[in-house]
Amino acid sequence: MFRKLLLASILSVAMLFAVTESELLNSDDILYYSIRQYTKLSLSLNGKNGFISTGNPLSPEWNLSEVGAWTVGFYGGSLWMLYKLTHDDYWKSLALEYQERVKPRQFDTGTHDVGFVIMSTYGLALEYGNITDNATRREYEQIINQTATSLSTRFHPLSGCLRSWNTHQGSEVTVIIDNMMNLELLFRAHEITGNATFVEIALSHANRTIEEHFREDYGVFHVVGYNETNGEVARKYNAQGMADNSTWSRGLAWAIHGYTTTYQFTGIELYLETAEKAASYFIERLPQEDSVAYWDFNAPLDNGEYQPRDTAAATIAAHAFLNLYEITGNKSRYFDTAEAILNGLENYKANSKPEYQIPAILVNGTVFFYENDFDTSITYADFYYLRAFDMYRQIVEKLGL
């Protein structure tokens, strides 16, 4: 007991030095904490059919959704990340179970979000799941191809875009900036099958999105409605951000992440330039004190009204910035910003207040401000946190920091 205490105090003194000398994160603490939270979460889900979506920090249970929700892949994805980080088969067997549950979504032609669902499960399984059996690998590849085939049915040649939501169908093709995240599925399906149509669709969507969603300063419109008859822009507007002309922080984070991935698959400079310009907008407007974005970059911080953060925007962007660091080698810009965000997130952990009970990694996500759905845990905030943390750890190791 005493020896444990002594060891703990030596460790925490060592930690203090580490923190004052640089902003390095304590990776072992973070890993231990994440394992503990997700062990609790996995036990609380025993025997339940739903998929975690959001969670009130004061509740010990997450809200669950049905298999049709857009967020159902992220829990399985977090399980794969924990398997990658620990090599513990406990996480692998759960990940396999959860991805099996989302398998029917490969045939879903009713939404663009199938890319999120299948790439965070079967996509990560192929990368990190130590799937050694060739027949199983082929099965997963076929699921990715089938999902890409389903997504491709949503392509509207006149606008050059994939339809995101089915709202206004018949008069408008509704496209949201989030859709950039689903292109990865098409690029992977092209690698697997050699079917060039998948890449043509992805690049067409990426190109038109650059033209229409970005403003001069590289802030973004959340939604563009294209006239279904002639493909021209009918209107540009807002759904989850503050206003039509504001920049919803998660939307910009999706854009940075999506264009970074598009560059990684194509090597086309235009996409890297777009990702970097969007990253500049994001980085230059982060709050000085902790680098964790508010829910909207134009939210007024000076009128006395409460403005929540969005820890999901923070983790999505941090993961994208680490990728941009790997691409450009610009450490001060991208690695240091990602590190500052991850450090800032220490104050938004589910163990940061005694009254929090949610078995999650993070709290303080904003789902939808105008629906009073903020300061919650969100499954994809945790997922991108684990992705960013894993990449951060690898870079720190490689650089010998």
Ligand SMILES: *[C@@H]1O[C@H](CO)[C@@H](O)[C@H](O)[C@H]1NC(C)=O
């Ligand atoms: C999630 O659960 C909380 C209670 O924990 C509830 O207040 C909230 O309305 C639920 N949200 C949704 C979207 O179901």
Ligand SMILES: *[C@@H]1O[C@H](CO)[C@@H](O)[C@H](O)[C@H]1NC(C)=O
């Ligand atoms: C990967 O799986 C094989 C069995 O299919 C096993 O022998 C091997 O130890 C596993 N590798 C790791 C790193 O877990």
Ligand SMILES: *[C@@H]1O[C@H](CO)[C@@H](O)[C@H](O)[C@H]1NC(C)=O
């Ligand atoms: C599995 O595929 C790999 C790579 O294509 C190949 O080298 C290996 O021989 C295959 N194994 C079996 C058992 O077919």
Ligand SMILES: *[C@@H]1O[C@H](CO)[C@@H](O)[C@H](O)[C@H]1NC(C)=O
């Ligand atoms: C390539 O994908 C497109 C879109 O899903 C599809 O229409 C076409 O039939 C595919 N081509 C082949 C050779 O499978």
Ligand SMILES: *[C@@H]1O[C@H](CO)[C@@H](O)[C@H](O)[C@H]1NC(C)=O
């Ligand atoms: C991809 O999936 C489509 C739709 O199921 C199928 O027609 C096509 O043959 C598949 N391509 C490959 C290379 O397996």
Ligand SMILES: *[C@@H]1O[C@H](CO)[C@@H](O)[C@H](O)[C@H]1NC(C)=O
């Ligand atoms: C998209 O833009 C890139 C870069 O300018 C170009 O190489 C590509 O041909 C365009 N593709 C489509 C389908 O518009």
Ligand SMILES: *[C@@H]1O[C@H](CO)[C@@H](O)[C@H](O)[C@H]1NC(C)=O
């Ligand atoms: C879409 O374009 C058609 C043909 O140019 C036009 O008749 C129609 O009014 C437009 N719809 C909207 C909603 O602007």
Ligand SMILES: *[C@@H]1O[C@H](CO)[C@@H](O)[C@H](O)[C@H]1NC(C)=O
């Ligand atoms: C958005 O439009 C409103 C109303 O025209 C204006 O007051 C506000 O300054 C604009 N915001 C930005 C960021 O352009």
Ligand SMILES: *[C@@H]1O[C@H](CO)[C@@H](O)[C@H](O)[C@H]1NC(C)=O
């Ligand atoms: C990193 O990015 C910043 C901001 O864009 C730039 O000023 C700096 O020159 C870049 N550094 C390197 C090494 O490219």
Ligand SMILES: *[C@@H]1O[C@H](CO)[C@@H](O)[C@H](O)[C@H]1NC(C)=O
């Ligand atoms: C985080 O959420 C809690 C409610 O769960 C709230 O009291 C707190 O102010 C939020 N933190 C910040 C910095 O916004």
